[in-house]
Amino acid sequence: MKNFTQYKILGSNGHFILLVLFFLIQILETQAQYISNNGTYISITNGTVVGMDSITNYNSATLVNNGTLTIITVNNTATIENNETLATATINNSGTFQNTKMLTATTVINSGTFENLDIFSAPTVNNSGTFANGGSFTATDVNNTLTFENTGTLNTNAFINEGNTLGDGTYNILDNFTSSGTFLSEAGAVNMNGTSAQIMTMAATTFNNLTINNAASVTLISTQTIITNTLTINAGKVFKIEADKNLTVTGTIINNADTSGLILKSNASGTASLLHNTINVPVTVQRYISGTAEDWHFLSAPVSNQDISGSWNPSGTYGNGTGYDLYIFNEPTPCWTYQLNTTVAPTWPSIHPTANFVTGRGYLYSTQAANPTKEFIGLLNNGSISYPITNESPDLVVQGFNLIGNPYPSSIDWKSITGWTRTNLVSSGGGYDMWIWNQESNNYGVYNSIGDIGTNGVTQHIAPAQGYFVRAVSNGNINLSNAVRINTGASNWLKGTDSGINSLKIRITSKEAHGYDEVLLQFGYPKNEAGALKLFSQNEAAPSAYLYDSRKDLSVRYLTDTNENSNVPLYFKAGKDGGYYLSFDTVFGAFDVLLLEDKKNNSITDLNVNAKYEFNGAVKDDANRFVVHFKDRIIETEDLPATIYYDGNEINVDLTMVNEQTDIKIYDMLGKVVLEKKKEGKMIHRFKINSKSAVYIVVANSNGKYTSRVLLVY
Template sequence: MDIRYDRSGEGPKRAEIQINTGSGFTTIFTDASVSPSGENNNIDLSSFSGITNTITFRIYAYNSDTQGGTFDIEELTVPTDKGIIINGSVILASPCVSTSIWNGSTWSTGTPNLTTEAILDANYDTSSNGNIQACSLTVSSNFDLTITNNTFVEVENDLTVEANANIYVASQGAFVQNDDLGTITYNGTIEVEKVTAPPTNNWYEYTYWSSPVVGEDIDGGLTDAKSNRRYLFNAENFLDSTAETNNNNATIAGQDNIDDNGDDWANVSGTTIMEAGIGYASMHDPVGFTGPGSAPYQFSYSFEGAFNNGVISVPIYRNDSENNDINWNFIGNPYPSAIDADLFLAANSNISTSVAGSGYINGAIFLWSQNTLPSATTNGNEPLNFSNDDYSIINASGETTGGDGTTAATLSNSNRAISSGQGFFVAFSDGAIPISTTGDISEGVITFNNSMRVTDVAANSVFFKGTSSKNTNIADKLWINLTSEVGVYNQILIAYVNGATNEDDGLTFDATKHPANAGAALYSTIGDSNKKFAIQGKAVESINEEEIINLGFTNYINNEIPYTLSIDKLQGDFLNNNTVYLKDNLLNITHNLSDGNYNFTSETGAFTDRFEVVFKEENTLTVDDIINNESAFQIIQHDSDRVTFKTGTSATLKSIAIYDLFGRKVYQFKGGNSSETFNIPNIKTGIYLAKAELSTGVIITKKAIKR
């Protein structure tokens, strides 16, 4: 270091040069007699090497004669006109403390770890040689690194891929860089393979993608997708001001979760570069469904380019010309590894209503998992439209499975995950302060960073089938499934979690659904709200024996088919130690759902109050033990198909309905007297339920056995 300084006649007579490399200042040079005419000093800094922290210099001048004395750093005329020059070069010290070289069979200094520089001077396959953890990694020229399914490579800092070297990452493999400032020097080939999962049954099923590499275009990444069925989503254009009825262009007030004029989805050309963090949707070419093999199919897609790495910012938008709709944005995991969904939500949903930049999205993630057939009666902008019920949802209350019975992967720390290459939807919060606003369009930003990335290989399998289990956890959570033999699958979650209330808390705790006018759907309700919920968060203290959970049900399948309601899984002290009952208010039946599934049938339509979940057995009927009140209601079978129904009071029979034990209505009669006889032909032997409504409004249900 060259430094020139002087003092006034009464200025400081002594000066020290001090340095701090991270543990406090120490003196490296002392001038015991500072000259008023100026001095040039050269200080040797060669002893300071291998320092990874910031170096701070300071000059401490003292021993002045009077308070008004001065000390000046003079200008040097050559070469910079500044009074301090540090000569020589500053070389950044490697953060790696050792080096290990792979020769094809062994590591030169032992298996590397996150403090070791790893060099591959031979081919390396993680399936046979194991996962790699390294401080930095070099794949030498002409060699291959293969990261197979269920394995990973984790690099703390930098990656170098030399000329003619190759890295291949299988669909369920993972490559993770930890330092956001880590570099990728890329002169060879990097390829990330992704296989469609869950498997697709039909050519019209869409997959949601996001590119894990830099610079890949649509033709390269989505090569085998149908060329006119590759889309991106324009959030600026999404506007849901009215609700369509029955996909017939007639509208009513409210929202149906569909863009009003259909300009939200846009076809993308093959030369379009897939931007990091942006979601893309595609349909596989129908040729792939002609065989070999049979459905369900899985198709392989390949993305080539340098890995995306570090902080990635993705713009998001909301159209404020309507404030009652959901401001959807289609984004995706930009990395060649899974990310922790909970860390992603924590970083992006901490919303401030007064300061821009603190968070922009509601705390929910929506993952597409198609199961319901496209229908002409489902609202949308096409002749046939998919059902919005088929999304798997993650929020602060929990997660639900998608339309095909699959759910997001869970990490070893119990957090949820989003796999590499996965596109998904989030919602720009109406309460967030935007970065900028142009007209009705407000802009925010989504941030991804390396701290969200995980090496947990199970998390990178896209989705896995949910399993029934009973787990004791702090939070009581109950998952209920609606299924049928014709492929209906719907799941809801009721979760008693900290932060939630019994009111509508928004998507962070209460995730809505919009059942299509096709198929069948299950949902929960909140108070007088007309919203339907796939996930409902509730206050922790509200779960007790008096708790009532209202369930709604829609059925738009014309054929009469049996449905099943069942507990998929549950957790928590209360739910593990109390019986879960299902009340069928239509049949006046209470069923022990903890002991077994409940089967029923239904007419078409929407039924907002047919079912309730309760936690104590009330004075209602059960399928196994139906109360026979002989004095109130009698059933008399005659030798023929004639049956007499008779009340034991002055009340008359207003109506009588006959149900089988699946809940299917087999006969319906109108009455008017206290005793009515009807002909009931073609009824099989077995147990039936007769539900009588009396003129007093009392409803009596009684078991009848056809012999």
């Protein structure tokens, strides 16, 4: 028999309560492993019951705890009222359990009614009955091993899940829903029933059914939430998806609150994204206009019936009384056509007869006001969409360029191998190019459908409400379906920084903030071929960088290797006279030799030592200014039969086969001239270099014929 001193029952005045004492002594002397209440009730007023080993309470009557009760297992088939502190390992409740103070348990199995009005903590809860929580329900465990299994009903104010919740029952939530753990509901329902604004901050979450029943709004803050069956927004209620967040609904959306009931928000951080598969969902999709006032933006409508009127046509101080500009690009002409142009062909009504934004079409838009948030209000586009494209322009430079747009409230993936029909587009490097305007760079960026890197911040992900250019090889259509849709990149407006080991991205930036431009060299192709055409900026102050091949100005070239392409010309046009710098983005050490030759400054820079080159540029400069070299013999020619080598002591320039006077220059790897001499032909000249363990470029030039070598001096 256990020692009686292990169990203490203290009355409110320090006296023993005789009835309870007599009852417990009988139990402890005979069983010592459990407390059995089959009578009217057990009442603990202000005292303490402590079980030091494994005590079980079997309650089929009424247990009222107003003190402290610490036991191992509670089996309740009747009524337990806990008004103070109850600590237990396991609660099996098929009756009524009411907690008004503090309850700590390891496992709760509830098939009856469990009412919690204050503090409740349990690593494991199995609920098949009704769980009513008037306080804040927190499912948590420091080791993230908590499991809340609900196949019944949970009524609670706030729900906080920091562990693992399996929720095939019903959740009625009056306050915020916070889940930093895993929440999986495969057959149940979550009802957001608050009367003040509720927030759902979610990690990995799967709902079977989610019902919005709150007129003050429910806001989802999540990038990992999926609804597999039905999202229901009741009449007069509001559901918002926060900017830079997203939601996937693989089932059905029922929006009984019309366009004000479902709002996809947008701000400087990005735009909300929605993956769905229901036609004609009423919605309000916001689009934050970034950048400075009067910046140009490509946009597209994610709804089918938004008028081009109202807030889209704000008044202002322009000559015609407006505060905006809206254009479409007409490929056959080719030209940009202004919305208010009704007199000069092609007029807006002749090529855009509808009053609404056209699904799949791209628009060029600018506002006099800085950073307004516009709204597309209507029915969400969904499913297969086809948009006509043309190749009719007499101007070969822009022939086939069509401005189209993302028609969905989610991003689309230009690299998706399914969902696209692009056979009417020009093939480039085995893929298809698309161009997006970047107001920060004041230039177009380009991305290829089989590439891994784009220019000027353009990535494979085309954001919601984003317009973009494609180039048609013939008249036809571009088709896309839900298979191209993703939630990735909705807020990644021109922020891509990826680079590949077989690529070299070159950027030229204006120091006076006139913008920047990029070109891309891609190696590893079976043959050299032209890549994406260069679309020049219409901002005259913007710098332009481009490549040249097959009589075309390019932003991208596809090349075999650096042996076959040991030097590549880089063209540059300054928009304004001023300072510029070149920077180079590649995997460190990807090219054994990477040199930049500036033909105007007559300098060579080792880009593996210094990947940034500063220079001054002028509008009148020859565009054919730079050469990128990938071989240590920078220029191989037999026009000047000079031999340059290092003999371990001196640099030798053998001019015995050269008849004329020759200019000899020696550069360090920063492009600085360390020696410059004029030497006669018909002899060998030797030059002592004091700084050892360094690489030098030696150039011999005679009457426009020259040769050069990169030498390691040791």
